[in-house]
Each structure stands twice: as C-alpha cells, then as structure tokens.
Amino acid sequence: MVVDKNSKVSLCVQVRNMLVDCIRRGELPPGRRIPGERMLADSYGVSRGTAVEALKLLENDGYVERISTRGTFISQEAGARTSALKILYPFPEKSMSPQYLNYANYCAGSELYQGMLQGTLDFNMQITFQYFEDSADRNAAMKQIKSIRNFDGIVFTSHQLSLMRELVTEEGIPHVMVGTHNQEKGTPFISYKRLEGIKKTAQYVIKNGYRSVGLLRAYSDLPENREKIDLFTSVLLAGGVKIDKIWIFHLEDDKELAYKKLKNEMPHPKDGMPEIFFCESVSHPFAFFRFASECGLKIGSDVDVISHGGDTSFRGIMPSLTYLRIPYFEMGVAACRVLNERICGSASAGKNVLLPAEIIEGESTRKRSLK
Amino acid sequence: MVVDKNSKVSLCVQVRNMLVDCIRRGELPPGRRIPGERMLADSYGVSRGTAVEALKLLENDGYVERISTRGTFISQEAGARTSALKILYPFPEKSMSPQYLNYANYCAGSELYQGMLQGTLDFNMQITFQYFEDSADRNAAMKQIKSIRNFDGIVFTSHQLSLMRELVTEEGIPHVMVGTHNQEKGTPFISYKRLEGIKKTAQYVIKNGYRSVGLLRAYSDLPENREKIDLFTSVLLAGGVKIDKIWIFHLEDDKELAYKKLKNEMPHPKDGMPEIFFCESVSHPFAFFRFASECGLKIGSDVDVISHGGDTSFRGIMPSLTYLRIPYFEMGVAACRVLNERICGSASAGKNVLLPAEIIEGESTRKRSLK
Structure with missing residues (x-):
C-alpha cells in the first residue's frame, strides 16, 4: 500500500x-x-x-x-x-438551444441525457452537468480540473474536451467516453455496433428484394461517413444490388437546405427511380418525404426509404420510417454502468461496450415487405 | 445580524x-x-x-x-x-425511458432539461440531476434533505415532491418551481401564459374565418383541461364560431389507441366535417393525421388542424402543424435565472415568470390563411 x-x-x-x-x-x-x-x-x-x-x-x-x-x-x-456516487458530465457547447444545435445532435443529446438519468437511477448516482471550455491551454484546463476532484467519475462525449480528458487521465479520475466515434486507447468506450448496423441495413435491402438503391449522403465527407457508405455499398454490390449513380446526392444536414437541393437537382421522377433510398443524415428523410409528397410520389409504394438515427429524431414522420435505431438512450445507461464498475474497481471494469443497433420497421419500406 | x-x-x-x-x-x-x-x-x-x-x-x-x-x-x-452556483433538479420518476414515459412528458422534459443546461451556461451554474423518492414519510424525506444542504438552490417541477418542497422551504433553501400547473404561494413559479395562449388559439381560429370546430379532447378530464377547453369554446362561441358536437372525441394520450378510437367512432367524413380540429393532447394530431390520410382527406385543404405543445413533439409531422408553442426550453432558462436571483438576493427575487406562448404557423391551416 x-x-x-x-x-x-x-x-x-x-x-x-x-x-x-x-x-x-x-x-x-x-x-x-x-x-x-x-x-x-x-x-x-x-x-x-x-x-x-x-x-x-x-x-x-x-x-x-x-x-x-x-x-x-x-x-x-x-x-x-460511497453508494451515491457523484458523476460529472462536462459539456463544451456554448448553446443548448434547438435553434442553434444541429437537429440530429439535439435529438441524440437529449436521448443520451435521459439515458444517463436512467443510469443514475439504476446505479444510485447523481449526475452533474457543467459547462467546460474546450480549451487548448493547459493552465486554464488544470484550473478546471481542480474543481472536479470532488466527483467520483466523469462521462465524456467522444471528440470533445480532449485536453481535459488527458489531464483527468493523468489525475487518475475514473472516466468513460460515450459516443459514436473517436474511441481512445485506455478509456472505456460506450458506443454501438456501427459497422455491423450498416451491414444489417444493407442486408435488409438485399433480403427484401430491392434491386437498385439511391443514396442521400451527408454533405461533409468525413472519413467515418466514407467508411460507412463504402461498407454499405460493398455489401449491396456483393448481394447483386445496383447503386444507382444518378440518384446519389450530397445534402446539407439542414432539412430546408436539403429539400431545396433535392428539388433543384433531382432528375424528374418520371424518368425512373431507384427502388429504395438510403439516407445518411437524420434530416434527409424529412427533406425527401417532403419532396416526394410534392411530386405525388407515395413513400412505401412508389419509392421506399431506409434511414438510421436515434428514435426521437423520427417520431412523427409519416408514413413511419424504417431505420437502423442508434441506441443513444441505452448508451447513456451503459456509460453510467461502466463508470460505476470503474469507480468500484470490479474485475471487468474498463471494458468497452458496443451495443447492438436494430432495424425498426416502418411503412416506408412496406412495398417490399408485403411482397 | x-x-x-x-x-x-x-x-x-x-x-x-x-x-x-x-x-x-x-x-x-x-x-x-x-x-x-x-x-x-x-x-x-x-x-x-x-x-x-x-x-x-x-x-x-x-x-x-x-x-x-x-x-x-x-x-x-x-x-x-459564489459565482458557480450549485443547483439541484430532483426528480421522482422511477424510469426515464421513452418507452415508459408518456410521449408528451418525455418531449417536454427533454426541452426543459436542455433549457436548464442553457441556464447554467448563462448564469455560471452547475446543475445536478438526482432521483428522490416522492415520499410522504417526513423522516425519510428529512434524511434526503440533509444531503442537499450543499446545494445553493433547487428547481422543482410542479406537482412533484411536495413534502420535500415543504421541508426545503422550512430549511430556507432557495428554490423555484417550473411547470404548467399547481402554482404555490411563496414559491416563484416559472410557467407560460396558458390561458392567454388558449385565447390566442381561439382568436386565430376566428380571425382566419373558420366557422365550425371539432375537438379532439384528452381522455382524462382534469380540472385544468376542463378550464382550458371551457375558455377555448367560450371565446369561439363569442366570435360566432360553432363547436360541432358531432366531432368531439375523448381520446387517450397514446397515439395508437387514439388512432384506433378515431377509426372506430368517427362519422364518415363524407357526411361533412368541421373546418378545423383543435387537438388537446400532443398525440392527437399524429392520430388524426394518420386517420385523415387513410380516408384520403388532405390536411390543410379538406380539413385543418391546430394543436398545442412543445416543439420537439411536433418536429417531423407532415404537413407541418400549426400549434401554440409551449416554451419549455425558455422556461428551463428562466428557472435558472430566477433561482440565481433568489440565491443572490436581488430586489426583484422571487417573482413569478409567465412566458408568452406564440402560435407557430404550419401547413395544417393553409387552407384558411390562403383565403
């Protein structure tokens, strides 16, 4: 000792x-x-x-x-x-308003928060949310760290507050990272089976007999998005499904901008359409549904749609959407569980957790599943 | 002293x-x-x-x-x-899962939480979320109170944790109440102008020339809902708009149940319809839109819809909805502001705040506004 x-x-x-x-x-x-x-x-x-x-x-x-x-x-x-652990969720966002935050991030965040609240219930914790500047200044960050020694553990969101994470590691304060990207060695990472989920989505398309697919892609071509789309298309191609080059669009995250771009650049639907569209961003199905309705195309019979995202994002869309559900809520719960194990030093502490993502079937792919 | x-x-x-x-x-x-x-x-x-x-x-x-x-x-x-105040948000819900919480409450809660996070940013606070049992046992509650003396202030949600609120008042710990109902004397109450909002909604209906209104009412006939509907109908009647008795339905909060009831009990739309439906619960427009689409009724031209609720609830509904927006996010921000004033003892501390509710116009009332 x-x-x-x-x-x-x-x-x-x-x-x-x-x-x-x-x-x-x-x-x-x-x-x-x-x-x-x-x-x-x-x-x-x-x-x-x-x-x-x-x-x-x-x-x-x-x-x-x-x-x-x-x-x-x-x-x-x-x-x-010792049983009512105090955990901290530091956030660097300067605004939490739905008007400023990107729609997908707002929805994902709120599911994650509620999941963490559930986790504090399950594991007898209290959780504190506090703003921390995402600073690159070691001295400033060190001062912030001082104020968090009172906490038993910290939940970080991936890709944020990297300097603070570094200092917290040096201080030996138990912490975990929750998010969809940027896993880091030595820190338990709570996420979901992204690539397996993408594969499932492609397999769903194959299994249901679709022969051609259009893509509504994210405007920003981040490496993780490229990887996702590459996997998706390679599984499809291996399964004999054609990716229809004519129907690939790079769309902004914003619903309104995405809609306008679709409206301007879409070939006339009468010239044929892929059987199904895969939407990369949470905003894209909204833009496409609106576009389709104005062209008189019926979703789920004239053209089908499959997407992925958290379920808060897609509540209310009609006809209901078929999507790969990202388990944000469950990730929040798991983050608390793993942090609890880490703090209490159990044998399995510090393991990564990758939760499965399931396909939720809605009416936007009804045509095929009814065949 | x-x-x-x-x-x-x-x-x-x-x-x-x-x-x-x-x-x-x-x-x-x-x-x-x-x-x-x-x-x-x-x-x-x-x-x-x-x-x-x-x-x-x-x-x-x-x-x-x-x-x-x-x-x-x-x-x-x-x-x-002294500037980074520690505030507590105690919650008695035993589950935060969207599967167990009522849809409207889940959405309202998540907007309120994000608003409080915004408030902690604006007023240099940190906020702690912790489960507290909604107990009627004074001794048990007293024990819980002990653990919260470290906090500078507390945000309560109305109608919850009433014994804890009582004890906290006795202890002199600054606190406020945020919510839509159950104002209490002596505690600053952060809410919105409910009845004024309902009046605005009725006036909107009159102003836009509607002559007959149907009601989709909440299944549970709470006094506050009765008051709301009474006001709504009395303003309409005074404005010469007819409430169509045939089209009044008491519907469950659950989307699916509400839809089934509508489907079973609606007179055939061919026998005429009111020009507009007012929806009391957040789930009702969803149920009605689905019902309408299956009957081939076009929302915004064959029949119009007006509703009220937080804006997270109605994202994604298509065509977009006209609704009285309950400012949950802003209520969360204001709760932090008033609590901050209360803690710092400013002169105006302890005042109630009633935020205005505005009508957000969507396509569900397009028919009338285009006239």
Whole structure:
C-alpha cells in the first residue's frame, strides 16, 4: 500500500483514492477513527503535508469528519456517500438551444441525457452537468480540473474536451467516453455496433428484394461517413444490388437546405427511380418525404426509404420510417454502468461496450415487405 | 445580524447563510481570517457548537479552509464558488425511458432539461440531476434533505415532491418551481401564459374565418383541461364560431389507441366535417393525421388542424402543424435565472415568470390563411 511516485497522479489524490477504496470495501466502517496524519504519512510513504491534503479531500467529499481535539473519523454518511456516487458530465457547447444545435445532435443529446438519468437511477448516482471550455491551454484546463476532484467519475462525449480528458487521465479520475466515434486507447468506450448496423441495413435491402438503391449522403465527407457508405455499398454490390449513380446526392444536414437541393437537382421522377433510398443524415428523410409528397410520389409504394438515427429524431414522420435505431438512450445507461464498475474497481471494469443497433420497421419500406 | 430562533430553519444553516451572504457581498474576501468560533457564536447569538456546525457546512462547500493552528480562512476559490452556483433538479420518476414515459412528458422534459443546461451556461451554474423518492414519510424525506444542504438552490417541477418542497422551504433553501400547473404561494413559479395562449388559439381560429370546430379532447378530464377547453369554446362561441358536437372525441394520450378510437367512432367524413380540429393532447394530431390520410382527406385543404405543445413533439409531422408553442426550453432558462436571483438576493427575487406562448404557423391551416 504505497504510492507510485512516478505516476502523474498527484500523491495526495493517490492516498485519497486508496482510503476511499478502504471505505468502499468496508475496511474503514463509519465511526472508525482514521490513523493520525503522521502514521498515515508513514504507512503510505508520503510527507505529512500530503497526508493532510488527502484528509482534506476526504473531508470535502463527506467521507470523514474532523472532531477537534479528538481526531478524524469515518463519517456516518460515508456508507451512503460511497453508494451515491457523484458523476460529472462536462459539456463544451456554448448553446443548448434547438435553434442553434444541429437537429440530429439535439435529438441524440437529449436521448443520451435521459439515458444517463436512467443510469443514475439504476446505479444510485447523481449526475452533474457543467459547462467546460474546450480549451487548448493547459493552465486554464488544470484550473478546471481542480474543481472536479470532488466527483467520483466523469462521462465524456467522444471528440470533445480532449485536453481535459488527458489531464483527468493523468489525475487518475475514473472516466468513460460515450459516443459514436473517436474511441481512445485506455478509456472505456460506450458506443454501438456501427459497422455491423450498416451491414444489417444493407442486408435488409438485399433480403427484401430491392434491386437498385439511391443514396442521400451527408454533405461533409468525413472519413467515418466514407467508411460507412463504402461498407454499405460493398455489401449491396456483393448481394447483386445496383447503386444507382444518378440518384446519389450530397445534402446539407439542414432539412430546408436539403429539400431545396433535392428539388433543384433531382432528375424528374418520371424518368425512373431507384427502388429504395438510403439516407445518411437524420434530416434527409424529412427533406425527401417532403419532396416526394410534392411530386405525388407515395413513400412505401412508389419509392421506399431506409434511414438510421436515434428514435426521437423520427417520431412523427409519416408514413413511419424504417431505420437502423442508434441506441443513444441505452448508451447513456451503459456509460453510467461502466463508470460505476470503474469507480468500484470490479474485475471487468474498463471494458468497452458496443451495443447492438436494430432495424425498426416502418411503412416506408412496406412495398417490399408485403411482397 | 442575529438568528431567528422561531424560524424552522436550523440555527447552523441560518449562520451559514448569513456568512455566505457576507462572502457574496465581498465583505469577507478570499484570504480573510474568519472570527473564531467563540466570537462567531457571540456575534450571532448562538451556541459555540452551532458556530462549529456552520463553519463545517462552509468548509464542505469550499467557501472556507481550516489551516490547523492558524484558524479558518475564506478560500481562494470562494469567489469562483459564489459565482458557480450549485443547483439541484430532483426528480421522482422511477424510469426515464421513452418507452415508459408518456410521449408528451418525455418531449417536454427533454426541452426543459436542455433549457436548464442553457441556464447554467448563462448564469455560471452547475446543475445536478438526482432521483428522490416522492415520499410522504417526513423522516425519510428529512434524511434526503440533509444531503442537499450543499446545494445553493433547487428547481422543482410542479406537482412533484411536495413534502420535500415543504421541508426545503422550512430549511430556507432557495428554490423555484417550473411547470404548467399547481402554482404555490411563496414559491416563484416559472410557467407560460396558458390561458392567454388558449385565447390566442381561439382568436386565430376566428380571425382566419373558420366557422365550425371539432375537438379532439384528452381522455382524462382534469380540472385544468376542463378550464382550458371551457375558455377555448367560450371565446369561439363569442366570435360566432360553432363547436360541432358531432366531432368531439375523448381520446387517450397514446397515439395508437387514439388512432384506433378515431377509426372506430368517427362519422364518415363524407357526411361533412368541421373546418378545423383543435387537438388537446400532443398525440392527437399524429392520430388524426394518420386517420385523415387513410380516408384520403388532405390536411390543410379538406380539413385543418391546430394543436398545442412543445416543439420537439411536433418536429417531423407532415404537413407541418400549426400549434401554440409551449416554451419549455425558455422556461428551463428562466428557472435558472430566477433561482440565481433568489440565491443572490436581488430586489426583484422571487417573482413569478409567465412566458408568452406564440402560435407557430404550419401547413395544417393553409387552407384558411390562403383565403
């Protein structure tokens, strides 16, 4: 039970963490007197000042109480404290308004949040949401880190707050990452089986007898999107389904812009159409449904549509949509579960979790499934 | 500067609050030594034990630091602490899953949450979401209260956790209530102008020349819904618009059930229809749009629809809906603002805020507005 002097985790935090582990394991029950600063310093091989600092952190967290002249004791609430974990969700968005956030991100975010609330219910936690600047300045970030030592663990969203994540790793604060991209080595990653899901979607198209597919693609050609579309098309081609070059569109995320582009650039539907469209962005089915309705095309009989995204995004679209459901809600729950394991140090702690994505069948592919 | 011994707020919390006020006003700047326990006890007219308790609360909150043998000092972070307020949103829902929560509540909740996140950005706060049992047992509730003394303020949702609200009032912890119903005396209430909104909706119907209206009503006949419908119909009748008795339906909140009921009980649309339907529940337009589409009725030309609800609920419905927009997001922001004022004790603190609700025009009333 000695500290690691080569670790980047400060010594007082190391001592604090070891003492919290003892409290969690019940080796230091409520009411038990903690060894004096000098003894503590000796047994962990640190200076007395470090031991004092560690005790202060414990006191701030409510694990111990100092009773003047008598010493420091494990608090009566320590038991409850160890089970009601305090977790932090830091976010760098400067606005949360649906008017500023991209529609898909707004929907995904709100499902993820509700999932995390569910997770705090399931694992007896409380979750704090706080804005943190996505800064590249180490000193500024270090100051922010100080204010989060009180938390037992942190849920990060992938690709955000990378410097903060780095510092938190150095400090040894348990954390996980939830998101769809940018997995990082050494940090448990909570996501879904993206490529398997894309494969499922392509297989659904093959299985239901479609012979030609059009693509409504994202405007920004990010590597992860390219990978997705490449996989999708290669599975289709292997299954003998034709990707109809004429019907590939790169559309903006914005519903209105996507619609306008479709309206301007679509060949006349009378010149034939692919049997089904695959939509890459959450906004695309909305744009396409509107376009189709204005051309008098019936979705689910004249032309079919398959998409993917979280289910909040597609509520209300009519006819209902067939889509690969990204399990944002479940990812939020799983993030809490894995963080809980990480904090409590169970054997399987720190494993990645990739949840399955399922196809939800709606009326937008009715034509084929009724055959 | 003495405590109120008749107050239900415990003496140590009163002393703590007065000291925090001094810190906020800058009378006790960072680094300043706090008077000793005995002096503190004398100047507030409390026992020494109470003064010790108050100091402990301040230390837990990070306002002060005890430096052994030298005394207790206002911490360097106290300034930042006083601006980065810690607020709590307690929720009693045992499940946050969209599968269990009613659709309207799920949508309203997620807009409210995002609004509160926006509020924490605007007012430099952090917000903690935590489950609390909606208990009627005073002892159990009191235990829960203990764990929330560390928070600077609380946002309650109306009609929930009433015992906890009572105890929090007794403890003198600043709080506000956000919601659509159940205003309570003495607690700032953040809501929207409900009845004015309903009146606006009825006036919209009159102004656009509709002569007959059908109602899709909520299945449960709550007093607040009765009041809403009574107002709506009385404004219409005064404006010479007929409420068509034949077309009044009491429908479940569930989209599927509402649709089935409509399908079974609707007179044949060929026998005439009201010019416009007013939908009381967020699920009703979905059910009615589906029903209409199956009967070959075109929304916005054969029959029009007007509804009300948060805007997340109606994204994606096509043709787009005309509705009275309940400003849930803005209510979340305002709750943080008022709570902030309350905590910081500004003169106008504690006022109710009723936000206006506007009509968002969509294509579901196109027929009339094009006339």
